[in-house]
Amino acid sequence: MQLDWLLQPLLSQLNTGVLILDSQHNVVFLNQFITRRADLQLAEVEGKLVYTVFSGLPEAWLRRKLDGVLALQAPAFSSWEQRQYIIKLPHLRPVSSDSEYMAQNCSMLPLTAPDGVSQYVCLLIEDATDAYVYQHQLQQSMSMLELANRxxxxxxxxxxxxxxxxxxxxxxxxxxxxxxxxxxxxxxxxxxxxxxxxxxxxxxxxxxxxxxxxxxxxxxxxxxxxxxxxxxxxxxxxxxxxxxxxxxxxxxxxxxxxxxxxxxxxxxxxxxxxxxxxxxxxxxxxxxxxxxxxxxxxxxxxxxxxxxxxx
Missing domain, CATH: 3.30.70.270 (Reverse transcriptase/Diguanylate cyclase domain)
Incomplete structure (x- = not known):
């Protein structure tokens, strides 16, 4: 059964950011989750270096991560607890969060094209703002309790x-x-x-x-x-x-x-x-x-x- 027809609607409706980069870290694809929040269109940024497309990226850190995924052909992961966000994407909780940007869990997956030569990295960006807000509120409550106790x-x-x-x-x-x-x-x-x-x-x-x-x-x-x-x-x-x-x-x-x-x-x-x-x-x-x-x-x-x- 051919499932190619499912790919585009699935990627457009997925509640996770999908960003695909080539081996030189140029943008190959990004889905609507990212384009809507970053106010970008794929046609505008395709083929451009990811560090010029998204401002404020932790370039040195991200280069090491991406090159490691490509060299080892092994996935990598970064949680919001390690680094609150990688790409500055606005979240939908402006009242309950003290941060302007979405907290993110990011998985980096190695991909190889059917030709067996071309290599890519797929970044899956999950919105972890709920966890970030809950943890922040919990820490505030614990700090207040500790202060009250002393x-x-x-x-x-x-x-x-x-x-x-x-x-x-x-x-x-x-x-x-x-x-x-x-x-x-x-x-x-x-x-x-x-x-x-x-x-x-x-x-x-x-x-x-x-x-x-x-x-x-x-x-x-x-x-x-x-x-x-x-x-x-x-x-x-x-x-x-x-x-x-x-x-x-x-x-x-x-x-x-x-x-x-x-x-x-x-x-x-x-x-x-x-x-x-x-x-x-x-x-x-x-x-x-x-x-x-x-x-x-x-x-x-x-x-x-x-x-x-x-x-």
């Missing part, structure tokens, strides 16, 4: 669990490489009175504003976390005790100078800070030392910095 829901700084795990890591790193690391523990002075006067919403507004302000005062490598209630901790990697004390004094002064607006009212707040530095103790011991220094800052009148000493 941040405090109210203030947006690190939560206690994640922050404490980072303190463990930094103390271990300090022990291994003999690098300094310091810890600040601070809380708001007379926070209960503030809550009683302005309500819990006012207290929350202060915590949020305070967290944002202090974050701006820190380096990217510093780690601010909410230890509990109105108490916060700051891990200062590569920072000795003297430098940590300077940082603490700067933060303490900045907070005292800041007025926080809530429901048209200006709220003045202060904080007390305890400072401790790593000297081969455990992370829990370092927290205890900073906490004792914080207690001393409170005892001495609040709105100040106290440094832990062994005496």
């Amino acid at each position: 941040t405090d829901g109210l203030t947006g700084v690190y939560n206690r669990s994640y922050w404490q795990s980072q303190l463990e890591y930094e103390t271990q790193r300090a022990a291994r490489y003999q690098h300094p690391v310091s810890l600040l523990l601070f809380d708001l002075d007379k926070f209960k009175q503030l809550n009683d006067r302005y309500g819990h919403q006012g207290g929350d507004a202060v915590l949020i504003e305070l967290s944002a302000m202090i974050t701006e005062l820190l380096r990217d490598t510093d780690l601010l976390g909410r230890y509990g209630g109105e108490e916060f901790g700051i891990i200062l990697p590569e920072t000795n005790l003297a430098c940590a004390q300077l940082v603490a004094n700067r933060i303490c002064a900045a907070v005292a100078a800041q007025k926080i607006l809530f429901n048209g009212q200006s709220i003045a707040v202060t904080i007390s800070i305890g400072v401790a530095s790593y000297t081969n103790q455990t992370a829990d011991e370092l927290i205890q030392q900073a906490d004792m220094a914080l207690y001393n800052a409170k005892r001495l009148g609040r709105n100040q910095v106290a440094v832990w000493t062994a005496d």
Whole structure:
């Protein structure tokens, strides 16, 4: 049974791109899947070098692939995960995808003409945009979940669990490489009175504003976390005790100078800070030392910095 009559209608209706190149990488054929999306006609591009027909092709990579298929007479494959697309073809999901072009799986098949001499490569281009969009959305969801698992829901700084795990890591790193690391523990002075006067919403507004302000005062490598209630901790990697004390004094002064607006009212707040530095103790011991220094800052009148000493 002769099936030649099936070839053209099949290729025109196929929901896969078909591009056939000769051994010099000139275009021999492309089907309607490609012509419609690339706004081309076969008569316009037949015999032309594929790299001049389609702009933005990864020429060096594609040449190696095509020459390998021809030399080995073996198929090759490129998935959208390896290379999102080879030919810039618009997709039909402009709203759900962040990419202008169709994600593609591409198979490259060796072909030999009936004369047994002429060789070609057939590129089958499959639209994989659905898989790309799903994977991208999944990664976004996983990133959001990971962020939620390590941040405090109210203030947006690190939560206690994640922050404490980072303190463990930094103390271990300090022990291994003999690098300094310091810890600040601070809380708001007379926070209960503030809550009683302005309500819990006012207290929350202060915590949020305070967290944002202090974050701006820190380096990217510093780690601010909410230890509990109105108490916060700051891990200062590569920072000795003297430098940590300077940082603490700067933060303490900045907070005292800041007025926080809530429901048209200006709220003045202060904080007390305890400072401790790593000297081969455990992370829990370092927290205890900073906490004792914080207690001393409170005892001495609040709105100040106290440094832990062994005496």
